[in-house]
Amino acid sequence: MNVNIKNRFNNRYVRYGLVLAAGLFLGWLLFKGSSPKGENAQHVHEETEKQVWTCSMHPQIRMDKPGKCPICAMDLIPLKSSGGDDASIDPNAIQLSVEAVALANVQTTRVSRKNPVKDVRLYGTIQVDERLSQSQTSPVNGRIEKLQVSFTGESVKRGQTIATVYSPELLSAQQELIEAGKLQSSQPLLVEAAREKLRLWRLTDGQISAIEQSGKADPQVEIKSTVNGIVTSKNVNQGDYINQGSVLFEIADLSRVWALFDAYETDLPFLKNGDKVAFTLQAIPGETFSGTVTFIDPMLDPATRTSKVRVETPNGGMRLKPGMYAGATVSAPLKQYNDEIVIPKSAVLWTGKRSIVYIKQAGTDTPAFLLREIDLGPSLGDSYVVLSGLNDGDEIVTNGAFTIDASAQLEGKRSMMNTEAGHPATGHEGHTMTGSEGHSHAQAAAGDEHAMITAQGLCEMCKDRIEKAAKSVKGVSLASWDLSTKQLHLHFDPRQTDADKIAQAVAKAGHDTDKYKADKKVYDALPDCCKYRE
Structure with missing residues (x-):
């Protein structure tokens, strides 16, 4: 019998079988403690099944397994596991995992009451003050003998001769005065009438007296400037024939100018005469100029929906030149809205009829957000006055609200597009969409x-x-x-x-x-x- 046993162990197949059995037994001893058992294994399986995957660029995409985004083909990322829900979270709240909040760059801030100030931005150009612009005309018919001002942009002073005109009519009028002077004793009214005629042609009393004393008539008359300023328009050349009242030059006094701005109709209620305005010029960067609103055009341009706002400002050194581009800011305190809540514009989702913000639910481990409808007051540029719907201390989402709203739409909860909770977007069998289902329904389900x-x-x-x-x-x-x-x-x-x-x-x-x-x-x-x- 011992011989038979020995012969059996000498059989190579028997030896191989014993070595294999010993290896399996040792493996079982080493690894039996590392595998999940019973309830733990089932929990891991359920967590894997309940894991939701989304796209960092298109958070409306929800998949039940990893893969590619059906819109942009980026790798999907884990969103959250429903097995980690906090029992204290409101059932209407939108839950996001900490990782999803970070990827969507969701930011929040606590609201508080302020005294709002609206910054109205205006754009326009520097213009000539029309009240300081005058036309220089000829008082007589005649011919331009000489132009003392020969180009546009030349500076002139009040009383300076700007042109000399030869006038046969003036010559006749002077001769009438000389002849009437011979009848001074018998016809004093005739002399006075001849003098008045010359005064109407802008001859001074000194020039008229010189003609009477010399007894000589001069057919040329000097036209003098009636204002200090810059020649903005030259309408004649030497040798031209002109009529009485012909405009020879346009002269503008640039010691004061207008900054003429365009204001949108929505900004007009916050502007009034007397407002102080600070403005800058593209041509003079780094320097701020100031002026006062003196006129707001009561008529609105139907094409641009703007109205002209005139700001008067001194122009020392003639640095402000007509035609320069200007940008202004008017800070208008809204006293009727003092002690109201002010929130950033980025926090508001506006549907045309409803204004919506998302509020972070307090006291939860998992980030959760609730929809809140609010009533908005005036716009303050980058923010809004809130008339109702928020309380002091509420923590609102100021960045990433659209991402949260997209999640609400897919979960069938109240959102921008849904005034009441409905059913979450699902595939044909009522499960979370996957693969081709997500590709065909992604945009329609997101509503954006x-x-x-x-x-x-x-x-x-x-x-x-x-x-x-x-x-x-x-x-x-x-x-x-x-x-x-x-x-x-x-x-x-x-x-x-x-x-x-x-x-x-x-x-x-x-x-x-x-x-x-x-x-x-x-x-x-x-x-x-x-x-x-x-």
Whole structure:
């Protein structure tokens, strides 16, 4: 029997089998403690199943497994696991993981009450003060014998001779005075009538007395300037024949000038006569000038929807030259809205009828955000006055609100587009969309589309006009124009509008787009600083 056992161990197949059994037994001993058991294994499986994946560029995309974004083909990132929900979170709140909040750059701030001041931005040009501009005319018919002022831009002083005119009519009038002087004793009224005729032709009493004493008539009359200033227009040349009342020169006194600005109709309620205005010039960077609002045009330009605002300012040293581009800021305290809550514009999602902000829920471990409808007061440039809907200490989302709203739409909760909670966007079987389902339904479920069009313009006034024209189209939630690239970035609801309609609206406002050209009449009505066509 011992011999048989020994023979069996000598069999190589038996030896291989024993070595294999020993290896399996040792492996079981080493690794049996590291594998999940029972409830733990089931928990890991459930967590894997409940993991949600999204795109950092398109947060409206929700997938139940990793992969590529169906819109931009970027790698999806984990959003959150429903297994980590906080029981204290409001059921209507939108939950985001800490990683998703960081990737979406969601930022919050606590609101407080302030005394709001609206900064009104104005753009315009330096103009001649019309009250200090005068026409220099000829008092007689005749011929220009000599021009003492020969070019536009020349400086003249009051009383300076600017032209000499030969006039046969003047010669006859002087001869009448000489003849009437011979009858001074018998016809004094005749002499006085002859003198008055010469006075109407701007001869001084000294010149008239000289004619009476010398008894000689001079057919030439000197035309003298009636104002100090700069020649802005020269209408005659030496040797020209002129009539009485012909305008020889236009002379403007530039010791005071106007800064003439265009103000949008929405800004007019915050401007009034007497406001102090600080303005800068492109031609003189780094220096600030000041003036006072003296007139606001009561008529609105129907093409540009602006009204002229006149600011008077002294012009010492003649540094301010007519035609220079100017930009001004008027700080208008809104006393009727004192002690009201003021929030940044970036916090507000505006649907045209409703204004929405998202508030961070306090006392939760997982970031959670609640929708809140508010009533807005006047715009303060980069912020809004809030009339109702917020309380002191509320922590609102100031950056990334659109990302949170996209999550609310997909989860079927209240959002910009949904006034009441509905059903989350799902695939055909009611599950989170995956693969081809996400590709075919992504944009429709999000309710928003991104686009970019080219719009021509030259200044900040163009930027305001282009963005306002785009936002006037129903369905546009965001419009931002880049001055350097001429690109207009858009977010809009494709169910209400499209990029083509927005481009048409921008063109109607006077700015050429890549598909539509602005009407010439509308373009010509734009301020000079906005004229982009060569």
